[in-house]
Amino acid sequence: MAKITLLIHCADTSGIIASVTSFFHSHKGNIIYIDQYVDNENKTFFMRLECEFQYEIKLNELKNKFEYEIGTPYNMVWQLFSSDTRLRMAIFVSKYDHCLYDILSRYKSGELSLDIPMIISNHEDLKHVAENFDIPFYHIPVQNGEKNIAEREQLELLEQEKIDFIVLARYMQIVSTRMIDKYPNRIINIHHSFLPAFAGAKPYHFAYKRGVKIIGATCHYVTDELDAGPIIEQDIARISHSHAVRDLILKGRDLEKIVLARGIKLHLERKTMVYDNRVIVFT
Amino acid sequence: MAKITLLIHCADTSGIIASVTSFFHSHKGNIIYIDQYVDNENKTFFMRLECEFQYEIKLNELKNKFEYEIGTPYNMVWQLFSSDTRLRMAIFVSKYDHCLYDILSRYKSGELSLDIPMIISNHEDLKHVAENFDIPFYHIPVQNGEKNIAEREQLELLEQEKIDFIVLARYMQIVSTRMIDKYPNRIINIHHSFLPAFAGAKPYHFAYKRGVKIIGATCHYVTDELDAGPIIEQDIARISHSHAVRDLILKGRDLEKIVLARGIKLHLERKTMVYDNRVIVFT
Amino acid sequence: MAKITLLIHCADTSGIIASVTSFFHSHKGNIIYIDQYVDNENKTFFMRLECEFQYEIKLNELKNKFEYEIGTPYNMVWQLFSSDTRLRMAIFVSKYDHCLYDILSRYKSGELSLDIPMIISNHEDLKHVAENFDIPFYHIPVQNGEKNIAEREQLELLEQEKIDFIVLARYMQIVSTRMIDKYPNRIINIHHSFLPAFAGAKPYHFAYKRGVKIIGATCHYVTDELDAGPIIEQDIARISHSHAVRDLILKGRDLEKIVLARGIKLHLERKTMVYDNRVIVFT
Amino acid sequence: MAKITLLIHCADTSGIIASVTSFFHSHKGNIIYIDQYVDNENKTFFMRLECEFQYEIKLNELKNKFEYEIGTPYNMVWQLFSSDTRLRMAIFVSKYDHCLYDILSRYKSGELSLDIPMIISNHEDLKHVAENFDIPFYHIPVQNGEKNIAEREQLELLEQEKIDFIVLARYMQIVSTRMIDKYPNRIINIHHSFLPAFAGAKPYHFAYKRGVKIIGATCHYVTDELDAGPIIEQDIARISHSHAVRDLILKGRDLEKIVLARGIKLHLERKTMVYDNRVIVFT
Known part of the structure; x- marks a missing residue:
């Protein structure tokens, strides 16, 4: 079973959470953790999400799709880590x-x-x-x-x-x-x-x-x-x-x-x- | 501006967060707070969500739609409160x-x-x-x-x-x-x-x-x-x-x-x- | 039953505690609290003491005796309060x-x-x-x-x-x-x-x-x-x-x-x- | 320079602190720490004291004198430790x-x-x-x-x-x-x-x-x-x-x-x- 961690920040707007969670849902991921924070002063949205997949994911492919479907439209700064990597x-x-x-x-x-x-x-x-x-x-x-x-x-x-x-x-x-x-x-x-x-x-x-x-x-x-x-x-x-x-x-x-x-x-x-x-x- | 708070619990399954957040997004709500917790022992999902609407919402109508589109399909126990109510x-x-x-x-x-x-x-x-x-x-x-x-x-x-x-x-x-x-x-x-x-x-x-x-x-x-x-x-x-x-x-x-x-x-x-x-x- | 609180500070030297406690003992007081501290940097001795007396004390007399027998010899700064006083x-x-x-x-x-x-x-x-x-x-x-x-x-x-x-x-x-x-x-x-x-x-x-x-x-x-x-x-x-x-x-x-x-x-x-x-x- | 630590408990009565501190003062010790506690329910007095001596002390002699002059009269349970001992x-x-x-x-x-x-x-x-x-x-x-x-x-x-x-x-x-x-x-x-x-x-x-x-x-x-x-x-x-x-x-x-x-x-x-x-x- 694969697991990824996603970190996001971008300008705050409506619909980000729905878009991100739907993205992972459509890729048959199971979100096991989600937390978000809005810095109201700077109007900035932050999110951390952990997602498990029952199948082996192709990390680069997932990243490319995420950038295309979510990252670019919302003008996000994001990082997606596989739990396999050891720092x-x-x-x-x-x-x-x-x-x-x-x-x-x-x-x-x-x-x-x-x-x-x-x-x-x-x-x-x-x-x-x-x-x-x-x-x-x-x-x-x-x-x-x-x-x-x-x-x-x-x-x-x-x-x-x-x-x-x-x-x-x-x-x-x-x-x-x-x-x-x-x-x-x-x-x-x-x-x-x-x-x-x-x-x-x-x-x-x-x-x-x-x-x-x-x-x-x-x-x-x-x-x-x-x-x-x-x-x-x-x-x-x-x-x-x-x-x-x-x-x-x-x-x-x-x-x-x-x-x-x-x-x-x-x-x-x-x-x-x-x-x-x-x-x-x-x- | 109207604001509601939603409390949910139901059996844990994939896609709940995506469904709930999409529901509010489709009603033009802006989710300002979301937190969830999965009790792994009891396989139970819990969520709390706050959502703002730029227009005046009809609370009962919203509740009915939520029950129909989300509550019933996921077999949820849920409560939706308007911030207007004073306990x-x-x-x-x-x-x-x-x-x-x-x-x-x-x-x-x-x-x-x-x-x-x-x-x-x-x-x-x-x-x-x-x-x-x-x-x-x-x-x-x-x-x-x-x-x-x-x-x-x-x-x-x-x-x-x-x-x-x-x-x-x-x-x-x-x-x-x-x-x-x-x-x-x-x-x-x-x-x-x-x-x-x-x-x-x-x-x-x-x-x-x-x-x-x-x-x-x-x-x-x-x-x-x-x-x-x-x-x-x-x-x-x-x-x-x-x-x-x-x-x-x-x-x-x-x-x-x-x-x-x-x-x-x-x-x-x-x-x-x-x-x-x-x-x-x-x- | 009368009760007094004593606060002291003076240059640190040997014998202060013995002298002070003996003074109150000789006046038939029962010391119910004593704590002291030595500031080693400034070579200064500090003490707080509470003492109970079974008889009615004459506060001024006690103070005079204390000054004469203890305060002056040790060049102390001291304050003696009766518990009767209400601030x-x-x-x-x-x-x-x-x-x-x-x-x-x-x-x-x-x-x-x-x-x-x-x-x-x-x-x-x-x-x-x-x-x-x-x-x-x-x-x-x-x-x-x-x-x-x-x-x-x-x-x-x-x-x-x-x-x-x-x-x-x-x-x-x-x-x-x-x-x-x-x-x-x-x-x-x-x-x-x-x-x-x-x-x-x-x-x-x-x-x-x-x-x-x-x-x-x-x-x-x-x-x-x-x-x-x-x-x-x-x-x-x-x-x-x-x-x-x-x-x-x-x-x-x-x-x-x-x-x-x-x-x-x-x-x-x-x-x-x-x-x-x-x-x-x-x- | 020698240093000792003394632990005492005995029935609470008047004059213990004065007696103990005078004992060490008379042996040219400098009390650097004293703390005491009275358990009012059990009418029991507890004390801990640290004392420094400028000269080399004979521990057994000091203990014998303490027992004779203080320990026995007050019916104390006491322990006197030299700081030299390593546990x-x-x-x-x-x-x-x-x-x-x-x-x-x-x-x-x-x-x-x-x-x-x-x-x-x-x-x-x-x-x-x-x-x-x-x-x-x-x-x-x-x-x-x-x-x-x-x-x-x-x-x-x-x-x-x-x-x-x-x-x-x-x-x-x-x-x-x-x-x-x-x-x-x-x-x-x-x-x-x-x-x-x-x-x-x-x-x-x-x-x-x-x-x-x-x-x-x-x-x-x-x-x-x-x-x-x-x-x-x-x-x-x-x-x-x-x-x-x-x-x-x-x-x-x-x-x-x-x-x-x-x-x-x-x-x-x-x-x-x-x-x-x-x-x-x-x-």
């Missing part, structure tokens, strides 16, 4: 190990249906973790003033291994525009604050100083503006005056890894669409 | 005032689009609250062994005022089968525990004794089995060993009123469907 | 009624042990709420460019009624330095965002635009810098892309009233101490 | 790996200051995890009707390795009274429900069937009555009707591992005291 994820790390351990544990537990062909780091500290989990580890140092060289090496590796998306698992380097342009809305970062509060460096220090009663973590797509990309997921933990900065850091670890894991899963399952710097999350 | 809610209370204050404040703030033609109580304690908010208050004492008499009086009042649904806002009496049968899935109760834990009387006392670290409140439809009806909404609050029973009671008040208010709103907006003692909540 | 709270409102309804409902329910001698507003919109709850309502319009005049009138009223602290229950005006200086750490505001995110006007609009997945509310003491005062309490609610600004506003109402109520209670029970723009909250 | 924890698992991965990742990250001399399992499935993290793994099969034999082997191993406490990380076997008696309040279990709701087997299945809107996990000390031991920590996650049982199981994994990790840390840091089947958690 390939690269992990970037520096020295913090908690997010890396968490991702790799989930991967080994069978919780994440993807491939991890590489871990890239600017330090060697976490090589042993990669080895314990049998994932290739590439140490690419980032020298002062020679970030370009490191990045060229990274990009080659990513291309060579046909990486689909990148996860910055507490990678302590700023990613360049060139990298972002190559992987638009496909670089996922975890920031250790409740954005937009405490963007930038040392958020736990600033959270302590401001005396907030709740800390957070934010998983977002990386854009050119630091910590300002579209937010996929956030969560929080309650703290009190008695928590010193090191307590916040410790408490934050659990937040960071949970929020990042949720973000990765949403991306993986094609449940996210980015529009106007916001993420539509179909759940 | 009429009765509130039952005893002596606790926090839920009553909360509901009436929301009502006066314009947060609830409904009518409240009556507050019924087995005690006179909260008469002054009803009066302050200008709602008719009916004191119907429930004498030992003569519950029947009180209930007959209640039912007459409810019928006379064309009440659509009833909210038990910490009403400390068990409602009889006769009442429940008259208002199936239309009597909403707030129970002061995280059901199914601590059903029955004195849940905060038992929560304290068991040493739980979290307390809860549960809003559910009333069925014949005490505190076992389908759950609409729940929420929790964190406690510690240092909270005595009276602290739990106080903390619980905020939970109870918030959870009850959410349940009332979901019911009011036709976002709930009951099936197999579970509530499908379309959000 | 007097003024409420400032503009047009939003949800926080006002919530506070007054709690007050009438007996949840807040304080007096509310006045509600002050720059508009007449909520006069009817005050009247329903039998609280004196003062309409003091704030004319463009003549804020001074209004404030003088406010201050007179506050003084005349011996107000202890002020609650800004969605009061849409900025309070002047003169007022703040008169009531330092005694003006409580509710801000409808998760501070420091979205300080200033229209936080829900900015939250929507930024695409956050969680909104918040913050209760803080008012200082000269807008929305930058010490934070007493915060809480959050989860949202999704599908919530329009008006949904955030509606969801936020429940947050705002709960968080403000918690802040008021903590202040009322002398559980807050402000230091270095942070609030130590003893729970 | 030894055994992990029991069956086939689920998520809690094991989580504990071992934290251990390797340096988050848990303890030793893990062994993982015991009734299956070989997780041997590879133990090996990847370099922890000795003991496969002790539990044959039908011959549980006694397995348990004898377990107890020998535990004794031989001087295990201080045991963590059942989704160990799918019931622990016998003999084992519990050997490790009273020192066997920590994670149960995959919000106890007391859904005690026993298959809690996620029952949660689904009951239609709850929130699921939970509970970390508790093991007692003879199944899933009825004193609760250390609980947490919850929101679910909806659309979550099938397998979704609950997946969502529950994150809850289970976080709640278990918190429970382990609280135990490790001597922050828990059990009394009357409730856990006093000093935070």
Whole structure:
């Protein structure tokens, strides 16, 4: 049995849902999930749909027909994925190990249906973790003033291994525009604050100083503006005056890894669409 | 501009969504919300849909056509509501005032689009609250062994005022089968525990004794089995060993009123469907 | 039986707890609560203590002895309150009624042990709420460019009624330095965002635009810098892309009233101490 | 610099805090943490205290003096721990790996200051995890009707390795009274429900069937009555009707591992005291 996932956005108008669902019905598909959202401000329509077929589908033929019958008439931006495809994820790390351990544990537990062909780091500290989990580890140092060289090496590796998306698992380097342009809305970062509060460096220090009663973590797509990309997921933990900065850091670890894991899963399952710097999350 | 809300359930089969959405499209309706759910265990399909029409619709005609073209062919159970109808809610209370204050404040703030033609109580304690908010208050004492008499009086009042649904806002009496049968899935109760834990009387006392670290409140439809009806909404609050029973009671008040208010709103907006003692909540 | 609450802060040194507890023991007091906190960065010690006495205490005498035996030797800043004193709270409102309804409902329910001698507003919109709850309502319009005049009138009223602290229950005006200086750490505001995110006007609009997945509310003491005062309490609610600004506003109402109520209670029970723009909250 | 942690409980009476704090002050200790709790129902006093000494203390001498001057006069049950001691924890698992991965990742990250001399399992499935993290793994099969034999082997191993406490990380076997008696309040279990709701087997299945809107996990000390031991920590996650049982199981994994990790840390840091089947958690 074949299964496809469809993501759509287009100008909002009447009849889209009827047309799309009829299309799949006429191709003997069984729609098992449908969700839609209308951004009234931008008059834009968004939809996510999952459809099962009892017979083997010819994906390209289906796509062509969809473009002809639906996509073109409605002037849609759409993507149609087969559930057979397995995404390939690269992990970037520096020295913090908690997010890396968490991702790799989930991967080994069978919780994440993807491939991890590489871990890239600017330090060697976490090589042993990669080895314990049998994932290739590439140490690419980032020298002062020679970030370009490191990045060229990274990009080659990513291309060579046909990486689909990148996860910055507490990678302590700023990613360049060139990298972002190559992987638009496909670089996922975890920031250790409740954005937009405490963007930038040392958020736990600033959270302590401001005396907030709740800390957070934010998983977002990386854009050119630091910590300002579209937010996929956030969560929080309650703290009190008695928590010193090191307590916040410790408490934050659990937040960071949970929020990042949720973000990765949403991306993986094609449940996210980015529009106007916001993420539509179909759940 | 007219707006309708449609609730459906039927045996799951292919093509339902396409048929329903095409029906409304052919009637020049604009679907502004659609959500569906398939209970795979029971092979049952559920759908909620909101549709706007630019012209004035004839509700009965639309209903007849829908039944003929869609309802009968798919053997559906369905309800179609016009947004013009304003539901009429009765509130039952005893002596606790926090839920009553909360509901009436929301009502006066314009947060609830409904009518409240009556507050019924087995005690006179909260008469002054009803009066302050200008709602008719009916004191119907429930004498030992003569519950029947009180209930007959209640039912007459409810019928006379064309009440659509009833909210038990910490009403400390068990409602009889006769009442429940008259208002199936239309009597909403707030129970002061995280059901199914601590059903029955004195849940905060038992929560304290068991040493739980979290307390809860549960809003559910009333069925014949005490505190076992389908759950609409729940929420929790964190406690510690240092909270005595009276602290739990106080903390619980905020939970109870918030959870009850959410349940009332979901019911009011036709976002709930009951099936197999579970509530499908379309959000 | 008399009961006192003691709040202390001083430079951290050894022996403070032993000295203080011995002092009350020697006066035949029974300490029923003690909590302390050391700010290691500032080397400052904080303590809150509740003590019961089986006999009638002479408060002034006790205070004098405490100052002589403990306060002076340790160079302490301390406050000692008798549980007999009932605080007097003024409420400032503009047009939003949800926080006002919530506070007054709690007050009438007996949840807040304080007096509310006045509600002050720059508009007449909520006069009817005050009247329903039998609280004196003062309409003091704030004319463009003549804020001074209004404030003088406010201050007179506050003084005349011996107000202890002020609650800004969605009061849409900025309070002047003169007022703040008169009531330092005694003006409580509710801000409808998760501070420091979205300080200033229209936080829900900015939250929507930024695409956050969680909104918040913050209760803080008012200082000269807008929305930058010490934070007493915060809480959050989860949202999704599908919530329009008006949904955030509606969801936020429940947050705002709960968080403000918690802040008021903590202040009322002398559980807050402000230091270095942070609030130590003893729970 | 030496540091000790003291746990006390005794009949509540006046002067305990003053006596205890004076004792440590007279020994030139600096109390850096003190928290106390009075169970008013049982008239019992509980205290936890941390104290630093600038000089090297003689632990046994200090204990003897404390017993003589404080413990005996107040008829206390007390424990005094040096921060030098490193606890030894055994992990029991069956086939689920998520809690094991989580504990071992934290251990390797340096988050848990303890030793893990062994993982015991009734299956070989997780041997590879133990090996990847370099922890000795003991496969002790539990044959039908011959549980006694397995348990004898377990107890020998535990004794031989001087295990201080045991963590059942989704160990799918019931622990016998003999084992519990050997490790009273020192066997920590994670149960995959919000106890007391859904005690026993298959809690996620029952949660689904009951239609709850929130699921939970509970970390508790093991007692003879199944899933009825004193609760250390609980947490919850929101679910909806659309979550099938397998979704609950997946969502529950994150809850289970976080709640278990918190429970382990609280135990490790001597922050828990059990009394009357409730856990006093000093935070």
